[in-house]
Amino acid sequence: xxxxxxxxxxxxxxxxxxxxxxxxxxxxxxxxxxxxxxxxxxxxxxxxxxxxxxxxxxxxxxxxxxxxxxxxxxxxxxxxxxxxxxxxxxxxxxxxxxxxxxxxxxxxxxxx
Amino acid sequence: xxxxxxxxxxxxxxxxxxxxxxxxxxxxxxxxxxxxxxxxxxxxxxxxxxxxxxxxxxxxxxxxxxxxxxxxxxxxxxxxxxxxxxxxxxxxxxxxxxxxxxxxxxxxxxxxx
Numbered sequence: 001x002x003x004x005x006x007x008x009x010x011x012x013x014x015x016x017x018x019x020x021x022x023x024x025x026x027x028x029x030x031x032x033x034x035x036x037x038x039x040x041x042x043x044x045x046x047x048x049x050x051x052x053x054x055x056x057x058x059x060x061x062x063x064x065x066x067x068x069x070x071x072x073x074x075x076x077x078x079x080x081x082x083x084x085x086x087x088x089x090x091x092x093x094x095x096x097x098x099x100x101x102x103x104x105x106x107x108x109x110x111x112x
Numbered sequence: 113x114x115x116x117x118x119x120x121x122x123x124x125x126x127x128x129x130x131x132x133x134x135x136x137x138x139x140x141x142x143x144x145x146x147x148x149x150x151x152x153x154x155x156x157x158x159x160x161x162x163x164x165x166x167x168x169x170x171x172x173x174x175x176x177x178x179x180x181x182x183x184x185x186x187x188x189x190x191x192x193x194x195x196x197x198x199x200x201x202x203x204x205x206x207x208x209x210x211x212x213x214x215x216x217x218x219x220x221x222x223x224x225x
Binding site for chain 1: 145155160170214216218219
């Protein structure tokens with residue numbers, strides 16, 4: 001069965017540090033990949049998505065992600081985090097069964 | 113632009129009561145998905161509808177049922193509520209089941225006491 005894995009459950013960084021959150025998916029066919037952010041008490045917001053083309057995808061709020069097919073990875077990056085980036089981050093994939101499946105999420109805490 | 117609308121935004125129920133959550137998709141979207149997100153958990157797919165027919169089913173308890181109406185809005189009916197049903201319930205909509213334009217609603221936070 002298709003799955004999305006996020007191995008970092010909780011990441012703590014200082015402001016201005018660089019961020020990389022790991023995401024791996026298990027599916028050999030065409031993949032559509034997403035990163036969503038959920039601020040405390042809020043709903044899911046789409047950060048970026050990849051369907052085809054340039055494997056380096058730029059999203060909102062300075063986030064980007066790189067699709068590496070050979071590694072089945074879609075890691076999220078940001079060169080310099082801010083306190084306001086404190087949130088839960090979910091990697092997701094659009095499965096062949098026509099629904100979005102989510103990873104377990106990574107909680108990002110930023111020290112001011 | 114219009115987004116996915118969910119009502120109510122917050123709901124408090126007692127054990128064994130029933131609850132109905134509503135989802136109004138983005139205009140012209142014909143596919144609706146329901147997700148359940150427990151405290152500290154990732155969203156779990158419950159059920160989806162395309163053109164008023166159930167298109168996929170996930171980990172939805174038998175106590176829950178859902179349908180999509182002719183105007184494409186959807187309702188999630190939950191009966192014999194249990195404490196463990198307390199969660200954030202998201203609805204999402206898309207056009208013809210396409211991932212390219214799947215949008216999530218703000219969610220309904222259900223608390224079962």
